[in-house]
Amino acid sequence: MRNRFHGRVEAPGRACERPGCPEPGEFRAPGPRGSSFDGPGDYRWFCLEHVREFNAGYDWFMGMSPEEIMAAQNPIHGWDRQTRAFSPTAGIDAAPRWADYSDPLEAISQRARARRPAQRADGKVFTPDERKALEVIGLELEADRRALRKRYTELVHALHPDRNGGDRSSEKRLQAVVEAYQLLRKAAAFV
Numbered sequence: 001m002r003n004r005f006h007g008r009v010e011a012p013g014r015a016c017e018r019p020g021c022p023e024p025g026e027f028r029a030p031g032p033r034g035s036s037f038d039g040p041g042d043y044r045w046f047c048l049e050h051v052r053e054f055n056a057g058y059d060w061f062m063g064m065s066p067e068e069i070m071a072a073q074n075p076i077h078g079w080d081r082q083t084r085a086f087s088p089t090a091g092i093d094a095a096p097r098w099a100d101y102s103d104p105l106e107a108i109s110q111r112a113r114a115r116r117p118a119q120r121a122d123g124k125v126f127t128p129d130e131r132k133a134l135e136v137i138g139l140e141l142e143a144d145r146r147a148l149r150k151r152y153t154e155l156v157h158a159l160h161p162d163r164n165g166g167d168r169s170s171e172k173r174l175q176a177v178v179e180a181y182q183l184l185r186k187a188a189a190f191v
């Protein structure tokens with residue numbers, strides 16, 4: 001239902017997607033998945049103030065902790081509909097999704113590397129899944145917990161869709177980074 005205000009689409013119950021904003025989400029912005037041969041794209045919904053901020057390219061995640069960023073990305077904010085092709089277990093338990101790799105050989109070598117556990121200098125061991133997650137997030141075996149959090153925060157900021165015009169490749173990479181971090185923050189080697 002549209003009213004006189006240009007661009008306003010009323011939908012009772014739909015909240016603004018700006019983390020923490022209680023206003024109704026009545027203004028549409030491009031979503032994480034743009035229109036393509038896969039079908040029509042997604043939209044994100046904001047109040048008037050926040051659709052203006054969104055369009056101005058504000059970084060709402062600046063200064064937030066990794067946990068706060070993850071909370072802001074929970075499914076009610078529309079960020080949890082991505083493919084799981086790059087989850088730490090994809091390609092081990094499931095067939096790799098070739099379309100997601102530019103080079104099928106890369107998929108095969110990732111799969112082979114991920115099967116080996118890895119031991120650090122201090123004797124702690126990363127499971128194959130954790131080792132793959134380290135590669136996804138770009139950390140060495142000897143990285144500590146602080147380095148993990150720092151790298152994660154940097155990657156989330158760099159890959160955030162607001163910074164990348166909704167580019168699908170950075171969105172997939174962000175999803176993979178979030179999942180890798182979720183696995184690694186519970187890894188025995190980081191305790």
Ligand SMILES: [Zn+2]
Pocket residue numbers: 016017018021022023046047048049050
């Ligand atoms: Zn708002």
